[in-house]
Amino acid sequence: MVKDVLIEKREIMYRDALNEALKEEMARDDKVFIMGEGIAQRGGSYKVTVGLLEQFGKKRVFDTPISENGFTGAGIGAALTGMRPVVEILFIDFTMLILDQLINQAAKFRFMSGDTASVPLVLRTQGGVGNGLAAQHSQSLEALFYHIPGLKVVMPSTPYDAKGLLKAAIRCDDPVIFIEHKLLYMNKGEVPGGEYIIPLGQADIKRTGTDLTIIAWSGMVPKVMQAAEILAKEGISAEVVDPRSLVPLDKMTIINSVKKTEHVLIVQEAARRGGVGSDISSIIQEEAFDYIDSPVKILGGLNTPCPFNLNLEKVVIPQVEDIIRAAKEVIYAV
């Protein structure tokens, strides 16, 4: 963590933090270029790439046809031959079209080549539930990528993390899937004016506490923080651990927190079944079983596609009140 290098205090939006990271890295290294659907002139659907075309020109900032598998493969080919592409896939749901290139190709080259090749590719995409986008634009699919050896998976929850992690991802020599959350783009947070990098594989303790550890990432973090505030008023002190990158996973910070609080709640927006939460839970049981005082609880999304109806949309993913209830269940082991 480099939070102590604050040069100027200022608050900016998550999308602007990402924009700054791209601008800084593109200015630093002319091998970095970006492509995706509507990212050039239009500046991206979530305004993350605004101003890049003007600053870096159309050779390094350009729109792609709707051809996800093709242009992701092109990103991989460019990465294999010395470039550092940042490829945007508009919705994580559309990554289902690029699985061959990402999983069979990008994730394998370093290995299959006996460590003679590298694919420094960043695949920026966006997921999660929000705004009634329905079943094909609301998924949380990190578990699919988490499962694949050779991929790194990053899911920032704050503007500060978004900037520092994106810069680290661009400098990483292996393929990184960088998953943003559609409801976080307008969130504001403190981001220092100077250069900083957050290494992949470093969890952040978003709030310290003593009674239980709540592990959450991406869009669930703001909700967990709200829940923790309310719990504090009721005398329950929750420690909130945000892994920030799921691969590599900072097991140490998680285990140390668990040893301290002896109670664990994992909150994931993704469907409960087969999620990353299950794997984190198994790691805790293997490495800190003697320290935990009650069963590890996972609060996840329902095992269902996301409904369009806004009231029902809320039902399928954890809400603040669900988190509070689950935290109490863990503490009192009811």
Add this chain to the structure above:
Amino acid sequence: MYKIRNFEEQAIKLYRDGLIRGYFHPYLGEEAIATGVCAAMDSHDYITSTHRGHGHCLAWGADLKRMFSEVLGRENGYCKGLGGSMHIADYTKNNLGANGIVGSGVPIAVGAALGISIRNEKHMVSTFISDGGSGIGSFLEGLNLASAWKLPVLFVIENNQYAVSTPIEESTGETELYKRGIGFGVESIRIDGNDVIEVYKTAKSFADRCKNGQGPFLMECITFRKSGHHVNDPGLYLPKEKLEHFKLHDPLIIGKKHLTSSAGLSEAEISEIEKQAMAEIMEAIDFAVKSPEMSEEKFLKFVEEY
């Protein structure tokens, strides 16, 4: 071509002896395509290959010792024995690799060309694909991207007429595959893929034009697989009359004719070249068979970070 033919034939023997395991897709009968195309390019250019990739690697200049070592799973191989027959690559020499997934090398080739274009270099990329791969999305998307972005890519369809055991007539309503390129606005041509000089001349013209910013291009090379899909496939579905035809219309026979008629080489000179190539192959096999495999300790250290 002779080297490729004999690499495959000797490797098949090693396979039959149980020394090579896994999948092994011979390039027998298609040698003129890789040879002609790679000869038309230079070392700053790039290639992407297919699951039937030994010929492309050798034509690109791969070392026989490291080739045999890789197909034998030895540490001296191009991929330290971790890749094997379907994944041979040499990134230090711009060979972006064979590929176990049909068609998937195409977008990667387009990406290498994209890098060339961003860096304003005058190089090009050849991507090999087959008739079987000509219907897959990766190929068609790659073709469209290269066309939309005017990239220096040469698409080389090796039309050996069979996708595993399915004849091309059963795979598509348009068997003249070069027309796929035309449909995407790419200048395309169909040629005899068993005539190495015809392949070379076509590829040379397209490669040079790619470097002048006129790409992409597509060449469909008609050829025939002289054997089954892989080493354990007897290829019983291959029609006798085609086998007979291509037995005579063989890249090596045609190549030899060029050597005597155009290059003026005598039979004796040709057999001297062949003898030398064969000696190199036998020496490489000896080297590879004696080479060590990666140790378990080394492997586990290598994958620690995964």
